[in-house]
Amino acid sequence: MQWLHHLAAAGGPDDASTVAFTAWIAELSDMVAAGRVERSEWSSAWKLFNLRLLPQAMSTRAFLKSHGYAGDFEIIDAIYTQRKAADLKQHRWDDYFHAQAAPRAVRNRKSYFQRMATNAGVTATRLGDCAPRILNVASGPGRDMMEWLTDNPGAPVRFDCVELDANAIAYASELCSKHLDRIQFHRANALRFHPKDSYHLVWSSGLFDYLGDSLFVRLLRRLLSHTLPGGEVVVGNFGSYNPSRAYMELLGDWNLIHRGPEHLRELALEAGAAEGDITIGREPACVNLFLHVRKPRTSA
16 A cells, blocks of 8 residues: 555556556455465555545546446446546546456447447348347446447437436436437346347447346347347457456456357357257457357248
8 A cells, every 4th residue: 555655655556556456456356366465455555545545536536336236328428438536636546447458348349339239230131121120128327328329320220228227228328318319228137127029239349348147138039039039149348368367356346157159159159049949259458258149930
């Protein structure tokens, strides 16, 4: 903590101290794992440090969870837009945050979604439908949709969005205010939501890596039941390779269930998918994986 205060007095991690800060995080992670530092003791010290010296920084906002849960819609949108504190003295801390592999992967998955939305139009055409229908599960801030709809003003698409947080729905509704003729929000728990329609694309980028295996399989099976033959479900999950994991967990109290490609395949098979209908995608940082499950055109 003395070194951390010294780093704060110097204005935060810069080009010269970034490597040392990253090594410091790794050492802290090892000490916590070995029981040499109690995680609760560290959390108390880090919270006090943040409140005193970095009240506006991204790492502080992630750690304090103003909406009561990790990875809330405001944090995700701040990552999308690479938002920084109003206080210039905290900018180095935010630069470090946004440069990490995990925030880069989150920004990449927005682009991944937008490609999937375009592909859904191709799927709809192939199936003889006039307009693609997309179910966005745990839709968050809605910036991915807003940007795609802005770039595709004439696309006859329909988005159904499932989101439990009413504040997230209000935020996304405002952000997407020019496109609400093509978006409908449903405030519901994704595990209990029963859509009345079926979809060319079912997308969920940031929910499944908070679910244990049994809930993962249960929800995937349900989403497949609401996918049109020839359509697909695409589920994001952080992979086993995540260089930011110690930073996320110790400085952001942001804990995910990381899964490798084979684990995702096993869960898809358990949910009823056929081996030949499963593929695994990756965003450019290779941190966020995407489980693709195609719904067969004909079923037995």
